[in-house]
Amino acid sequence: MPALTEHRNSEILIELNPKLAIYPLSTPQDAHQFIQVQENLRSERNTTNELFVNVTPKNDNYFKIFRIDLNKATEISLKNSGDLQLKTNPIKIKNYCWLGLRYENNEQLNMFSENHLPTSLYKMLLAFAGSLSTYCQQWQSSLLDPLTQLFTRNELKIQIAKLQKRKQKFVVILINPNDFKQINKQYGRKAGDSILIEIANRLKISFAEHTLISRYGAAQFAVVLPFFATERNDDLAQCQKYTEQLTINLSQANFLNNTCSIAFNFGLSLNLNTMSTDITLQTLLLRAEQALDVAKLKGQNISVVWHKALVSQCKEKVDKLQGIFTTSESKDYRNMLLLWDVMSMVSVATEQKVLATNFIERLLATFAVKNIYLFLEASNDNAALIIGRQAQKQSKVDLLPSHSITEPQLALVDKCRSKISNVEIVFDENNQSSPLYAYAFPFIAQGSYIGCLYVDGSEDSLLINIGEVLLLDALTSQLSAAFERLFLQTTLKRNQELEQLRLQQELKELRSAIQFSNLVYCSIQMEALVNKIQKVAVTDATVLIVGETGTGKELLTHTLHKLSSRADKPFVLIDCGAIPDALIESELFGHVKGAFTGAEQRNLGRIIDAIGGTLVLDEIGEIPLDVQSKLLRFVQEKQITPIGGGKTQVLDVRIIAATNRNLAKEVSAGRFRADLYYRLNAVEIHVPPLRERSQDILYLIKHFMTKFSVQYHKEKLQLSPSAATAALSYHWPGNVRELQHKVMQAVIFSEGNILSPHNLALDIDGINPPKTHHNYVNTMIDQNMDTSHIKVSSEKGNIMTEQLSDTISIHTLWQQLEQQLSQQISAITENTPIVPIPLGSWLNDDLILIAYQVSNHISRQAASLLSIPESTFRRKLQKAENKKQAGLAPRPKNWSELTSLLTQLIKLDIDMIKKSKIQLLSQIKLRIPDNVSLTAQLMAVSEPTLRKLVSS
Known part of the structure; x- marks a missing residue:
């Protein structure tokens, strides 16, 4: 083994118990060096000498002890029997465990002589021998590589x-x-x-x-x-x-x-x-x-x-396994643990922000960074900071780019976006003690850049090698897929929520349509009326419905009840005009037995039947004056007292009154109590006569034709153009009831499949024929009616458009459209009487249908052409197609020229619905500036909506 330095030898001894020194040796040179170190330690510790014992277990009862005095060693062979042999030999070391025992004087040294060696010390050394050898082997393995015997x-x-x-x-x-x-x-x-x-x-x-x-x-x-x-x-x-x-x-x-x-x-x-x-x-x-x-x-x-x-050169083509497996076991463990943690984060992540935050925190625990940011692309193709952290701050903070990120840092992020690859830079600024190394790693999903990871730090702490670059590449690759998945999940969830809201809205409209299924209308006047009913129905306010005979007042009372919170409670309708004056008080309030001649039984009255529900007093204007005073108390206090009775009963009843009389005039004439009128008139609903809502005439005829054809087993009928003209010109004094009866009679006595004015029993001689704008041609009111008045050409299967001449400008087209609208308005106002045509509704419906056809029936493209949301377009398209299927699509003869202009403008201009509406309003105001009601009907809006449109 390579020799250690003297300082390292000393360290090994000092690190252990000062009374016990263990050191691995394998050569005589090591031993001599060890002896020199011990001599130095002896002088430092002021000890007289050192005793070094080499313990080598051979069996349970034998070991060797070497006493070393610098240049020589005395081998003591000690056996269990106590036989002591002393030899002076050169050191021959074959073992690697030395036990050094310090002694202060010769008396302590004599303890190892034959006479003074205690059995207990012998046994102790014998017991320690095996454990010390094992420990030293393990200690040596931490210093030396077992294969090469080089340092680890x-x-x-x-x-x-x-x-x-x-x-x-x-x-x-x-x-x-x-x-x-x-x-x-x-x-x-x-x-x-x-x-x-x-x-x-x-x-x-x-x-x-x-x-x-x-x-x-x-x-x-x-x-x-x-x-x-x-x-x-x-x-x-x-x-x-x-x-x-x-x-x-x-x-x-x-x-x-x-x-x-x-x-x-x-x-x-x-x-x-x-x-x-x-x-x-x-x-x-x-x-x-x-x-x-x-x-x-x-x-x-x-x-x-x-x-x-x-x-930068070391980041070229290298085995990517180096990113995880290195030559350092600690790094391998760290990298594998980091990769495992990130994979665990990805598998359970449900939000981008949470995943980004956890990832940043995990990197902070692994790398010594100064700043770390995670960017994801925003909708405007700019880098949006998701999470940021600065190492000098003690707590986590979400940083905004404008607050903490410098221009050089953002420049590196932009460079990463443009190159879609790893980039790095060294910020060697004067105000920094050491260069700042910065790295940016892109997030790439399906080949597209979606964000990046930015880290920087000092040269000493963050200078990363190729292996760590490859590791971060692998991690950002995993994060990229996770961010893309979470983005798609979020988008899908948002789309599902929007779809759910749309379905809920459609369900609401469907329920509303079902609730109003008995109300057949398409005019703006009736739509405003229904909106009013919807608002008042949910309250307990007393309602007075006024309107001519046959306008559908009774139907509206049922609708008010069905839309109220009392829908599952009793609905009691009393026709006050059908009850004799002498009996009406008893019929309403009841009587006790014997209250008057003939009162043989107790009568509770009709009002009491409506407890908790709705009471409808139809034809309220027919009630005699002497009964009106008692009715007033009921309307005021909701209390009734039967005839002949003395006990008052309080009732919970919603009151609706209806009449075809002008009660205000009746009050002036003294035939109706003023105080009762004002009590009943808390909310007044006026039902317009049929002649004031001409849009509903053909719609109602179509409805009753279908109804009675099925009821009387007739083949499908159509309305001739002349009959349609006659129906629109007829004043309908009996309103909807008269129209219903005429259509029923026509269906019953029809002999063909086309209904003429004669079939409808309309007084032709009494009708003022309309001018050209009512001259409908080649039009049959049936459920299969097409939109032939909308002329849209098709060429080679492409989007259905009409080719504009290059010489025609948008300005010229708008001028032509203005002229067409002016002609339509003039034709209407020249009639006597004026029959309002819903030009605004026609324009809106035609624009919707044209855009849908021009866009090859792709709603998204059509909505984009008209500059409206797709959900709005779908709703308007459904209404326009319903009108077409209901036979409400006929237009005047010269209307096709106007639709041709609309088709061309849709291709060239934007926001057509709004612009065409403004164009129509300006032309109407030029010809009838002071007639708000007629203007609203021509625009097909309510008067309040018209006022908002004019003010805007």
Whole structure:
């Protein structure tokens, strides 16, 4: 074994119990050196002498004791019988356990004589012999590699640290035989071990006796050589001399009995800073490893001295297993543990932020970094900081780029993004005590850059070698896949939530449609009415419904009840106009037995039947004045007293009243109590007559045609254009009830499949025929009606568009559209009476249908053309197609010119719905500036919505 330095020998003795010194020896030279150390210790400890006992167990009752006096040794063979033999011989050492016992005087030494040796001491030494030998073998194995008998890596580090502490200049040389894995594979591991022993022996004979030589790990060796020159150039010359000597002694000789030749590479790291300890042991060895990595890349029998410029060179093509398996067992364990922890994080991660935070914390526990940041790409293609940490801070902090990240750091991140590969830089600024090494590792998912990991630190703490670079590459690769997976999961979850919200909205609309399934309408007026009903239905407010006969007041009372919280409670409808005046009080409030002539039985009254539910007083205007006073108390206090009774009963009832009379005029005429009117009129709902909502006429005809065709087993019927014109021009004094009866009669007596004005029994002579804008052509109102008025061309299967002439500008098209809208409005306002046409609804529906066809029925593209959300487009498309299927698609004869302009503008302009609506409103205001009601009907919006549109 190589001789230890005197200081190291002293350390080994001092580290143990001062009364007991154990040291491994294998040669006489070691023993003499050991004796010299002991002599030095003796003088330091002021002891008179030392007794050194070599304990070598041969059996249970025999051991040897050597008494050593510097130049000679007395061998004492002691047997269990107590026979003591003294011999003076040269030292012949075959064992490696020395037990040193200190004594202060000769009296203590005489204890080992024949007469004074206690049996107890003998037994103690005998008992300790086996355990001490075992311990020393284990201790020796921690100092020496069992195969080569060279120092281990740990002992090498201890020796280098001592050299640094003494400010000594030296060079660390790492030696690596090329392709040693292939040698093991070809010759076998036993032969490989033999080659390693040969290399170790050649290293021993290549240098002086006290040279520090180590098996660095696996097939790598390390040699530490001192410098004696004063100039750096002389140091490099000595390095060159050392490597030439090594190359000669190692590479020019064959191994395994001249059957195997091996080339070597050398990596050198110089410790020249003898005035400070800024270059740590870790940095020194790391530099040697990096230099060796570069030497491997350059060829065989190459030596490289470390310098800053070669750091990037060592990252080229290298076996990626080096990222996990190194020549250091501690690093291997650390790397494997780090990889395992990261894989565990990835497997359970559910959020990007949490995974990034855990990853950063784990790296902080492994590498001595100063700053560490993790970036992921934001939607605007900029680096978004997910988590950041600065080592000088004691607690974790999430940092914003503008707060802590410097411009050079961001520049490195941008460089990593542009190159999509590892990048590094050295910040050697004047205000820093040592250079700052910075690295950026990209996150790559499916070939695309999605972010990066940034780390930096001082040269001594973070200077990483190729193996660690490859390890971080592997970790960022795993993180990339995890971040991509979590992003997709988050996107999917968000899309599912949006889809769920959309489905919930559709379900809400469907439920609303089911609740209003008895209300057949498509006009803006009825839509506003229904919205009002929905709001008031959920309250307990008293409602007064007014409207002409046949407008559907009773149907609205049922709707109010179904939408209220009392939907599962009683619904009681009392037709006040059908009850004789003499009986109405008894019918409402009840009576006791004998209250009047003929009152033979007790009657509770109809009101009491509605407890907890809804009470509808239809035709409230028909109640006599003398009953109105008693009704007033009920409406006010919800209390009733039967006729002839004295007990008052409080009822929980929702009150709805309906009438076709103008109660305000009835109050003025003295036929209705004012106080009752105001009590009933808490919320008034006015049902417009059919003539004021012409949009619903054809829709209702279609509905009743279908209903009665099924009911009376008739074939599918269609409405002729002339009948449609007559229906739109008829004033419908009986409103929906009259229309229903006329359609029922027409279906019953129809003989063909087309209904004419005569079938509908409309008074043709009393109808004012409309002008051109009502002259519908080639139109049959049926469920299969197409949108032939929308002309969209198709060419070679591409997107359905009309080719614009290059000479036509968007401005010209808008001017033409303005003229078309002006003509439509003029045609409407010239009629007497004016029949409002929902131009705004037509424009909106046509834009939706045109965009859908132009986009090859792809909703996302169509929504993009119109600059509206896809969910909004789908909802509008559904409504437009429902109107088309319901037979509400007929347009005036000259409407096709307008749709042609819309088709061209959709291709060239954006935000068409909003712009066309503004264009239409401006044209309407030019011709009828003061008629808000008519303007709202033409725009197909409610008056409040119109006011908002005008103000905006």
